[in-house]
Amino acid sequence: MTTKHEQIIQHINTLPxxxxxxxxxxxKDLKVSEGTAYRAIKDAELKGYVSTIERVGTIxxxxxxxxxxxxxxxxxxxxxxxxxxxxxxxxxxxxxxxxVIGAMKLExxxxxxxxxxxxxxxxxxxxxxxxxxxGAAVLxxxxxxxxxxxxxxxxxxxxxxxxxxxxxFTVAAMINRAIYDQLIKKEIVLVEDILTPVEETAFxxxxxxxxxxxxxxxxxxHSRFPVVDANMKVQGMVTAKDVMDQKLHLSLxxxxxxxPLTVVRQTSVASAAHMxxxxxxxxxxxxxxxxQLQGIISRQDVLKAMQMIQRQPQMGETIDDIIASQLxxxxxxxxxxxxxxxxxxxxxxxxxxxxxxxxxxxxxxxxTNRVLRQQRKSDIVIENMTIYFIKPVQMESIIExxxxxxxxxxxxxxxxxxxxQESVLVGKALLMCQLIDK
Numbered sequence: 274m275t276t277k278h279e280q281i282i283q284h285i286n287t288l289p290x291x292x293x294x295x296x297x298x299x300x301k302d303l304k305v306s307e308g309t310a311y312r313a314i315k316d317a318e319l320k321g322y323v324s325t326i327e328r329v330g331t332i333x334x335x336x337x338x339x340x341x342x343x344x345x346x347x348x349x350x351x352x353x354x355x356x357x358x359x360x361x362x363x364x365x366x367x368x369x370x371x372x373v374i375g376a377m378k379l380e381x382x383x384x385x386x387x388x389x390x391x392x393x394x395x396x397x398x399x400x401x402x403x404x405x406x407x408g409a410a411v412l413x414x415x416x417x418x419x420x421x422x423x424x425x426x427x428x429x430x431x432x433x434x435x436x437x438x439x440x441x442f443t444v445a446a447m448i449n450r451a452i453y454d455q456l457i458k459k460e461i462v463l464v465e466d467i468l469t470p471v472e473e474t475a476f477x478x479x480x481x482x483x484x485x486x487x488x489x490x491x492x493x494x495h496s497r498f499p500v501v502d503a504n505m506k507v508q509g510m511v512t513a514k515d516v517m518d519q520k521l522h523l524s525l526x527x528x529x530x531x532x533p534l535t536v537v538r539q540t541s542v543a544s545a546a547h548m549x550x551x552x553x554x555x556x557x558x559x560x561x562x563x564x565q566l567q568g569i570i571s572r573q574d575v576l577k578a579m580q581m582i583q584r585q586p587q588m589g590e591t592i593d594d595i596i597a598s599q600l601x602x603x604x605x606x607x608x609x610x611x612x613x614x615x616x617x618x619x620x621x622x623x624x625x626x627x628x629x630x631x632x633x634x635x636x637x638x639x640x641t642n643r644v645l646r647q648q649r650k651s652d653i654v655i656e657n658m659t660i661y662f663i664k665p666v667q668m669e670s671i672i673e674x675x676x677x678x679x680x681x682x683x684x685x686x687x688x689x690x691x692x693x694q695e696s697v698l699v700g701k702a703l704l705m706c707q708l709i710d711k
Contacts, residue, residue: 276504276563276565277303277305277309277313278309278312278313278316278563280303281299281303281305281309281310281313281314281317282313282316282317282320282322284299284302284303285299285313285314285317285322285323285333286322288333289333290333290334290366291332291333291334291363291364291365291366291431292332292333293330293331293332293333294314294323294330294331294332294333295330295331296310296311296314297310299313299314314331316562318331319539321334322334324346324348324349324365324366332348332362332365332366333366334346334348334365334366345368345369345448345451345452346365346366346367346368346369347364347365347366347367347368347369347391347410347433347435348365348366349451350369350391350412350435350448350451351365351433351435353447353448353451354412354435354437354439354444354447354448355437355438355439356412356435356436356437357435357436357437358433358434358435359413359418359419359424359427359434359435359436360423360424360425360426360427360428360433360434361405361410361424361427361428361430361431361432361433361434362428362433363428363431364410364427364430364431364432364433365433367389367410367431367432367433368389369389369390369391369410370389370390371389371390371391372390372391372392372393372412372445372448373385373386373390373391373392373393373409374393374394374441374445375392375393375394375395375397375400375404376441379397379399379400379403382394382400382403383403383404383407386403386404386407386409387407387408387409388407388408388409389408389409390404390407390408390409390410391409391410391411391412391448392404392409392410392411392412393412393414393441393444393445394411394412394413394414394441395413395414395415395417395441396413396415396417398419398420398423401413401419401423401434402422402423402426405423405426405427405430405432405434406426406430408430408432409432410432410433410434410435411427411432411433411434411435412435412436412437412444413434413435413436413437414437414439414440414441414444415438415440415441416436416437416438417436418436419434419436461541462541462542462578463538463539463540463541463542464536464537464538464539464540464541464542464545464559464570465538465539465559466542466578467542467570467574467575467577467578468538468559468567468568468569468570468574469568469569469570469571469574470567470568471505471566471567471568473568474499474566474568474569475489475492475493475495475498476498476499476500476501476566477489477498477499477500477501477511477525478500478501478502478503478525479500479501479502479508479509479524479525479526479529480524480525480526481500481524481525482521482522482523482524482525483516483519483520483521483522483523483524483525483528484521484522485525486498486511486516486525487516487521490513496512496513497510497511497512497513497555497556498510498511499533499556499558499566499569500525500526500529501565501566504565505565505566506563506564506565506566507533507535507558507560507564507565507566508526508529508531509525509526509529509530509531509532509533510529510530510533510556510558511525511528511529511530512530515528515529515530516528533558534548534552534554534557535557535558535559535560535564536548536557536558536559536560536570537559537560537561537562538559538561538567542575542578542579543579545557545570545575546575546576546579546654546709547654549572549575550572550654550707550709551654551707554572555571555572556569556570556571556572557569557570557571576709579652592620592631592632592635593635593639595620596615596621596632596635596636596639597635597639599615599616599618600613600614600615600636600639600640600643600674601613601614601615602614603673611640611643611644611647611676612673612674612675613640613643613673613674613675613676614671614672614673614674615636615671615672615673615674616669616670616671617632617666617667617668617669617670617671617672618668618669619668619669621668622668625665626667626668627665627666627667627668628663628665628666628668628670628672630663633660633663633692633700634658634660636672636674636692637658637660637674637690637692637700637702637704638655638658638704640674640676640690641653641676641688641690641704641706643676644676644678644688645678645681645686645688645706645708648678648681649681649686649708651686651708651709652708652709653686653706653707653708653709654706654707654709655704655705655706656705656706656707657704657705658702658703658704658705659702659703659704660700660701660702661701661702661703662700662701663692663699663700664699664700666692666694666699666700670694671694672692672693672694672699673692673693673694674690674691674692675690675691675692675693676688676689676690677689677690677691681708682708683708684707684708685705685706685707685708686704686705686706686707686708687703687704687705687706688703688704688706689701689702689703690702690703690704
């Protein structure tokens, strides 16, 4: 039986794209409290079914696919630039393909403006009208308004016309940054991308007997199952170890492992991997805000996803990516460890112009990761990083990083890392880490 929360989510999914949604109307239509309706609408917003825009309200939008996450909707653009929608509100759910800056003659501007575009322009009413007729939305900078006939045209064509107090350069920079951030997010794999959905998940009820575990094992050839109650809330996990030497007529709630570790759909695969490796867990239940089972992920699924992530090209570089790309090998010293060289660029410094603590930590981690990969062909998860000291290193300085492997067992490693500038020791750290075999 579905809960009221799920019924509201299902109802929102049946609404046409572009329709306005209100807490009061949802509560009235589905005969639920306004508090329940509000929580469900917020959940729908997290799932990408609706979008809330200031001075407009909440509207149903088309859920973006993972591969198109780098594209922004006009609703998101409105939020980014703190804009006011002058017309064409029903088109806010649409996605922009590119933005065009209107800093040229009208005829030249229209050559670059087409369907799905966003024209960023100042107080040029003719440009507003021609852009709408070409199928593009309009973003007016400088806080200017437009004529009523243009607003009516925007409503007819269902293309937003937005006004913002920011100047053209600032607006373009803000939108460009938002798209860039989306590119980085695109590379982050979440639990929802790899989970086995609840429809395909083998699970047992807390009221089932131990003999039900043996039946389920014969059916699926698996030995670990989530245990749920009548409302599908996760109560525990049951494994072969739990049922060993137990009487067949005992209920599972008496033998299962209670309060198991769980994750939600928006948990990153990296976090799930850390949890599973640290706790020695093979299967994690995936739940929603109401503790209800949404599916499972296995250790094999997580490790496979992590390997795929490493093989994918990074489209939006983070600071860590930039540091890793600038860390180069400087040859061998007496022993199997490498020496790595790194130049401290201006963006790697703090407000005093010396190497930042975050960059120092990333260099230590990256050097450790590389040397252990070379020796053991293993990835690592940091258990503890102890930084003994770090001296100021000026920008444009060249530093050498010397990692020394002190221990490298089957599942555990200890690495000492020293940083030198012109043969002077400027930093020292000790890392304890777990090794993940590929």
